[in-house]
Amino acid sequence: MDRSIERALGVQRVLEPAGVLPQAAIRLDADPSVGPDEVRIAVERLNLDAASFRQLSEACGGDGDAVRAAVLEIIEARGKMQNPVTGSGGMLIGVVDAVGPESPLGLVPGQRVATLVSLSLTPLRITDGLARWNGRSEQVPATGSAILFGRSIAAVLPDDLPDMVSLALLDVCGAPAATARVVERSGARSVTVLGAAGKSGSLSLAAARAAGATALTGVVRTAAEAAALTAAGLADRVVVADATDPLAVAAAVGQPGDVTVVCVDAQGAEHGAVLATAEGGTVVFFSMATSFSAAALGAEGMAADVTMLIGNGYTPGHAAMALELYRRNQGVRALIDPRVRPTGPHDPRVHA
């Protein structure tokens, strides 16, 4: 493999162990000096992966100060924000600060961007001790620097949407894009989404509809979520079940569907998803809490002839698709807006 590809993947930033890619590294070099094909971002805000934030909160007993200390310690020790338990990271927004002369990303200093590669492989240095964060939300106001590689992806933040909305959409934009692709390629008509009232869930429902699905079932956890999803009109049928209780999911869904999309961030949703899927159907796992062995052995153990996909966070065009689904779809907006504090790019709360 030639050296320029290694550099594009960020191998020069790996301190330990040698030979792995940044995502698998224990420790990265977060030095803010940019290499010839690198880009530096002045960080404004981190958006922690939901599964990661949940794990940290639970481990710290909900103590926000302890969560903040734990996140700082991870970033300092690893040179990146990768939760050692979940393996996941999140994403960030910031301003392009320096662009190496050979960077292929087409970014220009001063542009406000969101990174679309995981924090779990992004060299990151924090300089404000996360002093503006109370440790109680996935959204982390932060000052510092992050590095993008030649093969990284960043989206310029759109002018027409508040930052927090763009960040929320871009964070999960892999899910609707992959859902649309699976529905289009398989010709699926019935699609079930577990965790349907959340960000990735609501976008996946809208994407499935746009791709031609005609029988959409949304599975949610609570009556309040059911009411919100019903009002949003994104699903043809809304049912309430604990996604981690496979028999409850199967009972609530009834007739299994062609495609099941798993958007819950809790462990243990694999078996319910398999039971909710018809023979010959497909399960798309987007939750970072998914267990490979639970899915593989569970399906085998139930003699379930289903195709199971590891949700790839990257599909060409994914960012634009998520933003468009939000702009065009009032139901998506109705579900996502309450989950973010809508603040414009110049709203003082963003930089407070």
Next chain:
Amino acid sequence: MDRSIERALGVQRVLEPAGVLPQAAIRLDADPSVGPDEVRIAVERLNLDAASFRQLSEACGGDGDAVRAAVLEIIEARGKMQNPVTGSGGMLIGVVDAVGPESPLGLVPGQRVATLVSLSLTPLRITDGLARWNGRSEQVPATGSAILFGRSIAAVLPDDLPDMVSLALLDVCGAPAATARVVERSGARSVTVLGAAGKSGSLSLAAARAAGATALTGVVRTAAEAAALTAAGLADRVVVADATDPLAVAAAVGQPGDVTVVCVDAQGAEHGAVLATAEGGTVVFFSMATSFSAAALGAEGMAADVTMLIGNGYTPGHAAMALELYRRNQGVRALIDPRVRPTGPHDPRVHA
């Protein structure tokens, strides 16, 4: 969900926690009394999952007595052989001992069978303390009882093959069946197999060829494996690389292929597999050492537009296909036979 389906999935055997399926259970009831749709097997031999055996061996520093004690402790504590670290189990062979009046499996007392559902969900009781096992091989001579559910799968052992060969083939029969299906459905021509000289790897190469692939690359770890695979004639090209070194894999494979099948049982093969796969291609993960987050976030981090499949151990017809590939293909036999001690059903070594 009606009660008969719950029973068919073995829910009545779950002691802890309530509401999960047997694979996700911490503890199963391994009572040898059979329920109306259950089948009891008199156990002769366990075949531990490769990733599980490797983890236990490493944790015990290669001390066979310690490995045996650890396996016994797991089975006693959990009522099943499920490695708590890898989540995986293995399979077993034995003789049908009791058949409940409502069992749909069509088994008859006295038949010698292999279970095709994972040990990680099979109620298991061991009565000989694994006294005949030295803890140094995945193949565990054992006496005891195991329970199959209504929706379990078991294959009657064929008369024409030694037990150890059948067990070895049936253990990995999901891999060639899924590989064949992916090649057929996608029309893939170039297929790369990581871990190509092993059981699942050699069968997957043969299955890909039979399904129409015309450019097969086998990636192996050592020169000795390369020589064996070359002699077997299953691949058009054999290259040597450490599958856990992504840059080495990419360099060895060169031009990325349409489909990559991961059959290595070591951690860290996700990124090499993604780099070895062309844009728009498919990676099929069969290794139980696969990390969901490493695959999902790694592909995203490399902006790799690849479809990633969780290898489902069940595909209709998988057992018969694996046995047929072995019978018809001298290259497969040449690679698999040295990995098993060929012993006939009545060979004293089996029951020694």
